[in-house]
Amino acid sequence: MAEVKLTAETRTDFGKGAARRIRRDDKVPCVIYGHGTDPRHVAVDGHALLMALRTPNVLINLDIDGKKQLVIPKEVQREALRGFLVHVDLLIVKKGEKVTVEIPIHTEGELAPGGNLLEYILNALPVEAEATHIPEGVTISVEGLEAGHTIHAKDIPLPRGTTLAVDGEDAVLQIVAAQTEPVEEEEAEAEGAAAEAAGEGEAAPAEAGAEGEGGG
Structure with a gap:
């Protein structure tokens, strides 16, 4: 399993405005929680975190203001259209635990x-x-x-x-089992009906001509 080292800084500003400012600085707002600790709000370099998350359940060795913490991504929020990171929840883990x-x-x-x-x-x-x-x-x-x-x-x-x-x-x-497309059957039926109608249309003028010759 891959282990990635990332650096985070504690953040004290919260709310949508603060989150937008963090993202403008090419960072991602994150929350770290687990093992009975109070949630901790941090900001992580956006590109580095995006690259790390390419590996599912990546183990992240996070340096938070000089202190090490092992975490794994628990919930990742992305912008719907462009896919950039909006917010990430990080779960604290310990070696040996399940x-x-x-x-x-x-x-x-x-x-x-x-x-x-x-x-x-x-x-x-x-x-x-x-x-x-x-x-x-x-x-x-x-x-x-x-x-x-x-x-x-x-x-x-x-x-x-x-x-x-x-x-x-x-x-x-x-x-x-692969299903036969009903559209193909409908098209075949339509083509058969069209061919039948065309045949009847061609016969009609011949019959009319025959009647005209008999009447003269």
Whole structure:
């Protein structure tokens, strides 16, 4: 598990105006809490924190006014359109303790032929792991799986020291059969009706001509 060193400074100004000023200085307002301590408000360099958060559940060795503190990101707020960091909650952790986090789910392999689809029931897997050894994710093989197959939480191999934080019977992934697009059927029916109408239209003038010749 990656450990990143960052520097933070204590902040005493609060509210939306103060937060905007912090972000104008390319910093991110953060709150540190946990282990029965009072929440502590700090500001962290925005670019450095953004790069650190590219690793899920990254362990951050935070230097706060000269004092070290181990933390992990607990809640990250981003601006909806541009995605920049708005606010981050940081949870204090200690070496050796267990924490509950969600880790990314990755898949490998090809499904059985037939155009089947892979559906994610869970986008991340809740697990309990040592705070300083949180897995970066789990990888599930879907090689050759056919429609109707379901992968449950208990089926996923976990790194040593990591346990599930959900019921083992909970569905994580399932393989579903590809559905025929109803639009294609409707288009085929429409084309058939159009061809039939065209055939009737071509026959009508011939019949009219025949009647005219008989009447002369």
